[in-house]
Amino acid sequence: MLKTWHTWILKENNLDREVLRYCSNCGHIVPFFDxxxxxxxxxxxxxxxxxxxxxxxxxxxxxxxATYKAYTDHREVLVTETIEPQIELPRLPLQQYQEHGIQEITILIENVEGRFRIDKLLAERIDGWSRNQVIHRIKEGHILVNQQQIKPGYTLNAQDIILIHMQ
Ligand SMILES: [Zn+2]
Structure with missing residues (x-):
């Protein structure tokens, strides 16, 4: 069986990364920006x-x-990195896949920052499938997460594996 494999990192647009919370210095609830x-x-x-x-x-x-197991025994590790501005996820060229006889698409969600519904995300990222078509395929069990059937409103988590069976 021909398959493709993708790894996605899901990040909401930088501009959307606004959180309302109490600022102890301002003394009231204010918007915080990422x-x-x-x-x-x-x-x-x-x-x-x-x-x-x-x-x-x-x-x-x-x-x-996130929390990871330490890979060194350094007591104090302080690393700062700056993330690239939002990099567009690729769109999956469904028609090309079909022409090449690909029957299965696997997408590993490496990391998630924000909330991503699977039906909305796949409809945006797969050329040729509307949201209704994605929902239909989820309900028919042709789109699975971690080998299990999910609801169209399922919110993706880090390390989820999406499996799409082409019909
Ligand atoms: Zn403040």
Whole structure:
């Protein structure tokens, strides 16, 4: 059987990365914006990945995104990285796949920042399938997540594996 494999990192548009929360410096609830800077801290056992947010008055708030097992025994690891602005995910050229006889598409969701419904995401990313067509295929069990049938409104998580059986 011919298959294709993709790895996607899901990020909401930079401009949408606004969170309303209490700022202890401002003393009230304000919008915080994602600076797209990420920081990794380690306590020796785990590495913590944070997103750095700022309010309009430049006060900082760190949102914990993920925890990983530490791969070194360094007590204090402090790494800062800046993420590229939103890189468009590729669109899947369905017609080409069909012409080449590809029967199965696998998409590994490497990381997710934000909320992504599977039906909406696939309709946006697959050329030639409307949202209704995607929903129909999910209901028929031709689109699975982690080998299981899901609802069209399923919200994707990091490490999910989407399997699409072409019909
Ligand atoms: Zn503030």
């Amino acid at each position: 600076t797209m800077v990420r920081r990794h801290n380690s306590n020796g056992k785990n590495v913590y990945r944070f997103a750095i947010y700022k309010c309009v008055k430049n006060h900082t708030w760190n949102e914990k995104l």
